[in-house]
Amino acid sequence: MAVESSPAPLDASRLEINAVPNPDPAPDIDTPDVMNVKTFTDRMITASWTEERGWSNPQVVPYGPISLMPSASALQYATQCFEGMKVFRGYDGRLRLFRPLYNCERMLKSATRISLPAFDPRELLKLIHKLCELEAPKWLPKNKPGSALYLRPTMIGSDSSLGFKVPEEAQLYIFMVYWPGPKLVTENGGAALQAGTRLLASSVSAVSAWPGGTGSAKVGGNYGATLAEHGLAKKQGYDQVLWLFGPDRQITEAGATNIFVIWKTLSGALQMVTPPLDKDGLILAGNTRRSIIELARDMFSVETASKELQCEVLERKITMSEVEEASSNGRLMSVFVVGTAFWIQEVSEIGFNGESIKVNIGVTTHVPLLRERMTEIMFGKRESDWVDIVQES
Amino acid sequence: MAVESSPAPLDASRLEINAVPNPDPAPDIDTPDVMNVKTFTDRMITASWTEERGWSNPQVVPYGPISLMPSASALQYATQCFEGMKVFRGYDGRLRLFRPLYNCERMLKSATRISLPAFDPRELLKLIHKLCELEAPKWLPKNKPGSALYLRPTMIGSDSSLGFKVPEEAQLYIFMVYWPGPKLVTENGGAALQAGTRLLASSVSAVSAWPGGTGSAKVGGNYGATLAEHGLAKKQGYDQVLWLFGPDRQITEAGATNIFVIWKTLSGALQMVTPPLDKDGLILAGNTRRSIIELARDMFSVETASKELQCEVLERKITMSEVEEASSNGRLMSVFVVGTAFWIQEVSEIGFNGESIKVNIGVTTHVPLLRERMTEIMFGKRESDWVDIVQES
Numbered sequence: 001m002a003v004e005s006s007p008a009p010l011d012a013s014r015l016e017i018n019a020v021p022n023p024d025p026a027p028d029i030d031t032p033d034v035m036n037v038k039t040f041t042d043r044m045i046t047a048s049w050t051e052e053r054g055w056s057n058p059q060v061v062p063y064g065p066i067s068l069m070p071s072a073s074a075l076q077y078a079t080q081c082f083e084g085m086k087v088f089r090g091y092d093g094r095l096r097l098f099r100p101l102y103n104c105e106r107m108l109k110s111a112t113r114i115s116l117p118a119f120d121p122r123e124l125l126k127l128i129h130k131l132c133e134l135e136a137p138k139w140l141p142k143n144k145p146g147s148a149l150y151l152r153p154t155m156i157g158s159d160s161s162l163g164f165k166v167p168e169e170a171q172l173y174i175f176m177v178y179w180p181g182p183k184l185v186t187e188n189g190g191a192a193l194q195a196g197t198r199l200l201a202s203s204v205s206a207v208s209a210w211p212g213g214t215g216s217a218k219v220g221g222n223y224g225a226t227l228a229e230h231g232l233a234k235k236q237g238y239d240q241v242l243w244l245f246g247p248d249r250q251i252t253e254a255g256a257t258n259i260f261v262i263w264k265t266l267s268g269a270l271q272m273v274t275p276p277l278d279k280d281g282l283i284l285a286g287n288t289r290r291s292i293i294e295l296a297r298d299m300f301s302v303e304t305a306s307k308e309l310q311c312e313v314l315e316r317k318i319t320m321s322e323v324e325e326a327s328s329n330g331r332l333m334s335v336f337v338v339g340t341a342f343w344i345q346e347v348s349e350i351g352f353n354g355e356s357i358k359v360n361i362g363v364t365t366h367v368p369l370l371r372e373r374m375t376e377i378m379f380g381k382r383e384s385d386w387v388d389i390v391q392e393s
Numbered sequence: 394m395a396v397e398s399s400p401a402p403l404d405a406s407r408l409e410i411n412a413v414p415n416p417d418p419a420p421d422i423d424t425p426d427v428m429n430v431k432t433f434t435d436r437m438i439t440a441s442w443t444e445e446r447g448w449s450n451p452q453v454v455p456y457g458p459i460s461l462m463p464s465a466s467a468l469q470y471a472t473q474c475f476e477g478m479k480v481f482r483g484y485d486g487r488l489r490l491f492r493p494l495y496n497c498e499r500m501l502k503s504a505t506r507i508s509l510p511a512f513d514p515r516e517l518l519k520l521i522h523k524l525c526e527l528e529a530p531k532w533l534p535k536n537k538p539g540s541a542l543y544l545r546p547t548m549i550g551s552d553s554s555l556g557f558k559v560p561e562e563a564q565l566y567i568f569m570v571y572w573p574g575p576k577l578v579t580e581n582g583g584a585a586l587q588a589g590t591r592l593l594a595s596s597v598s599a600v601s602a603w604p605g606g607t608g609s610a611k612v613g614g615n616y617g618a619t620l621a622e623h624g625l626a627k628k629q630g631y632d633q634v635l636w637l638f639g640p641d642r643q644i645t646e647a648g649a650t651n652i653f654v655i656w657k658t659l660s661g662a663l664q665m666v667t668p669p670l671d672k673d674g675l676i677l678a679g680n681t682r683r684s685i686i687e688l689a690r691d692m693f694s695v696e697t698a699s700k701e702l703q704c705e706v707l708e709r710k711i712t713m714s715e716v717e718e719a720s721s722n723g724r725l726m727s728v729f730v731v732g733t734a735f736w737i738q739e740v741s742e743i744g745f746n747g748e749s750i751k752v753n754i755g756v757t758t759h760v761p762l763l764r765e766r767m768t769e770i771m772f773g774k775r776e777s778d779w780v781d782i783v784q785e786s
């Protein structure tokens with residue numbers, strides 16, 4: 001009797017290592033290629049999928065070009081999704097990932113949203129651990145604590161049919177890159193200060209995400225379409241677009257980061273607010289975002305914090321008129337943006353309707369305190385169950 | 394004195410032919426590969442662009458895989474756009490393109506929207522002519538009038554930087570494929586009848602386009618994100634999603650086609666309506682759409698048409714409640730969808746809110762008459778300045 005084989009799952013235990021590191025030393029982190037985000041490590045992990053056979057054995061291969069038909073689904077219909085995470089070399093010599101299962105689970109959600117195949121997020125996490133273990137000796141050596149590499153798991157629809165349909169073939173690849181600045185730590189290992197970022201509010205005619213769209217998934221289509229507005233902001237000397245939504249000009253995200261506002265309420269109490277992850281799906285559920293919320297609730301609670309640090313943390317809708325009003329009444333204390341790639345950066349100015357809302361940096365110490373705590377966790381100066389230790393042989 | 398050279402424009406006169414046709418005969422059009430939209434012609438035209446040097450000389454090369462870094466902008470951030478057009482072998486033996494400059498101009502608009510480089514649309518058109526001339530002898534032979542090939546000009550951001558920015562490198566490629574069904578013409582060269590298409594209205598939580606988004610551009614990000622809802626419709630036995638927008642459930646598009654409704658007004662006059670190309674940018678400005686509007690205004694005017702064919706043609710907002718009301722009052726005469734790939738298809742049913750709105754096919758003859766006229770123009774049975782004749786050597 002013939003046995004029907006079911007499609008194979010993604011299985012990290014079947015990893016095949018088919019590449020050794022390039023013997024050349026890793027480049028300095030201030031070379032032009034690093035600044036241009038073009039310095040990738042020597043090797044990547046790939047796995048291919050077909051509807052019929054499921055996932056292939058994952059492979060460690062040299063980082064390099066992939067081959068796709070011009071008709072490939074990912075190139076024609078943007079069936080693509082990715083994740084962004086970092087691996088850190090700690091001051092205790094150990095290698096850490098920051099809440100990485102969260103990213104792997106979000107990758108599955110993004111893949112599902114864009115009609116790419118499913119996988120067990122724990123298997124993806126094992127592959128990420130393995131790649132870190134293989135690449136770290138050269139790229140994050142133990143004698144360089146305080147350094148980090150950026151990881152980019154990516155999945156694309158590689159089906160060569162030009163028909164508009166769910167891809168029957170896909171590719172997963174995980175690769176690593178030096179992500180230039182901001183500096184995470186100072187020479188002596190403290191959290192580095194960050195310069196103020198300048199945001200320009202999006203025009204009424206430019207929208208990055210909408211209810212029923214893909215704003216809560218990390219899919220390529222969310223990004224390319226925002227480059228035009230981003231370019232307009234850059235031309236006017238701003239760093240990022242502050243993406244607003246709806247006639248009441250709700251704040252959603254800034255560039256590709258989540259955003260927080262610290263203001264005083266009319267009764268004088270401090271509040272830290274960030275837009276909610278509601279059913280509209282306008283906001284990406286950032287790993288840094290949720291960590292900042294959890295840390296702030298712990299560090300700035302009535303029970304733990306000094307009087308001047310006590311701060312309620314709320315996920316709620318924020319409109320530009322609220323920010324304007326807080327600013328004009330002297331109640332706007334801090335605005336900051338957070339994300340894996342761009343870290344935790346304070347905002348010094350928001351351009352809106354031809355006006356400039358200035359935000360003084362340093363009025364409160366919440367952001368430096370959060371940055372310091374995050375850095376301590378990531379680089380092993382503080383015990384935390386938020387980190388995975390990467391086992392190195 | 395050093396002369397700064399400005400970036401080179403796309404220049405069809407610099408085309409280099411670096412491939413000959415595969416000597417194998419073209420496959421039959423009913424093979425599985427054709428049905429799966431995987432039968433491409435032997436050669437494609439490519440050109441590469443860098444911000445510094447501009448466009449390379451275009452090249453005719455064998456159709457085959459392209460090489461991209463895993464970090465390529467098109468794969469990570471969906472910097473990609475495309476066009477869809479057809480080339481027809483006429484009953485007079487000549488090869489025709491249907492209003493092709495319109496597609497080339499739209500391609501420029503899409504490229505600009507998604508931050509890809511500009512080019513002269515007339516140069517793109519010359520390259521398309523050339524590819525048709527080269528590939529037609531084998532793939533659209535003169536002894537097979539009534540046949541057609543689908544052309545897919547594509548542009549992608551090939552920049553290998555993982556940084557989120559406007560791509561500094563891009564690739565253009567133009568390739569051709571057999572597009573399976575619907576049959577355009579019958580054995581004796583008349584316009585083929587089409588079976589009724591069944592549409593399922595999108596749910597409130599699924600939205601394909603939004604004001605300020607990319608709905609009016611032909612970019613990949615518009616497509617992949619709609620596959621999930623498309624899959625739900627297919628599972629329920631429908632052919633395409635009818636994309637609605639807003640609380641008043643406006644009709645926008647169906648699948649990747651434009652949509653028309655013919656109804657009787659309360660005073661009993663026939664009207665043909667289609668959603669407008671307004672500033673919200675929800676609707677793709679289809680080439681077939683505009684041609685149908687222009688033809689219908691000509692063919693069904695008070696001056697030219699018999700009493701029962703006279704029909705006013707309007708671009709205006711259409712809501713589902715209007716369609717429901719027209720249906721229940723017996724005023725709904727025809728619904729049809731149009732597009733280059735899917736041609737002109739009558740709709741037999743619309744699923745909406747758990748109900749089924751049936752549309753009888755054949756109540757009016759407007760759609761068959763439009764289809765016949767379009768076919769006559771495309772295959773050279775009727776003179777028209779809408780077609781470009783491809784010069785063959």
